[in-house]
Amino acid sequence: MTHTVYVKLDEITELTHKDILLKDVAQVYCRDQNIQNKCSVCRIMTVRSDEAHRYVMSALDVTKKLEALDPGLEVEHMGKTDFIIAYKPAAPPAYGRQWCKTACICLISFFGAAFAIMTFNNDVSVTSVFHEIYRLVMGYEAAGFTVLEASYCVGLSLGIMVFFNHISAGKVNTDPTPLEVEMRLYEENISKTLIDNAQRKEKKIDIS
Template sequence: MSKTVYLNISQITEVHHKEVQLKDVADVYCDDSAIMNKCNALRIKTIHSDKNKRYIENALDVIKKLIEMDSTLQINNVGEVDYIIDYHKAKKPNWVWQWIKTIFVCIICFCGAAFAIMTFNNDVNVTDVFKEIYRIIMKQESSGFTILEVSYSIGLALGIVGFFNHFAKLKINTDPTPLEVEMRLYEDNVSKTLIQNEGRKESDIDVS
């Protein structure tokens, strides 16, 4: 009697060991828990190189290995057809270096954002606009530091927090932040490009 095994293979998976098992790259489900455990433990790839590298793999190879293990299995893949194993050598985290990189990125982002805001304000001449509005409403000259400048600064900070939907560990709602969306799009595009490039090289039509 055949048993149906469902595979949900992830598009890209980072691993730190050379013996890659099916459970490392896919979620496996079967009514028979013994078969499911056996499938999870199946070795699908052995990495021989010590270099950090991405390997492009195909779900058909996984299905073949499962059939070789047990010819009575009926495999149903509901995940990716082509997937990536991203191998990185196991190493202890260097928290000092991680903090240095984080602080450096924060400084770059802060300075870049500040420069962009100042450039925009100079382009549209916000200072003169505020002075003119203050003179018209208050009937006196602006000192350059009035309720308009204070409100604008506070509103700008609140607007940034609201747009990015994130402040420290707090989130305004459950939606992903714009940065998270862009990072996921970038990761998806990188994965798709790697897979497409691998297919082109195998077909001898690579553009590079």
């Protein structure tokens, strides 16, 4: 009797154990629960190295493993045709190092953004524009900083928080933040590059 097994592979999965089972990298479904359980624990590869590495596999590799497990299976792939296993040896969490990295990133982002804003304001002469607007509205020159500069600072801060869709631990709405979108695009580009490089390995590529 033929059983159809549906497999939905994740594009990239980070694991710390060396024996990689199908359930670690994919969702598996079969009408027969026993067949589903047997396929879920099918070992698709064993990591031989003790160092962190990313391995690229394809849906064909999974199909071969499942058919070897049970020749009566019919495998239907619903997700990615190529996927990545990111093996990372298990290690105790280094909280001090993580906090230091987070602090460095926060400082770089803060001062980098502040420098970018200051250079932009200086380039377009925001101060001169505010003084000119104040003179046109009030009829006389401003003696120093005005309400325009204060409003600009407050509005800029609020605008950044609203744009990045983060206020404290909550969100302004249910949309993904621009940072989340960019991180997802970065992750997809990394995965695509790894898969393409693996497919081109030991092949002659004509780029002319």
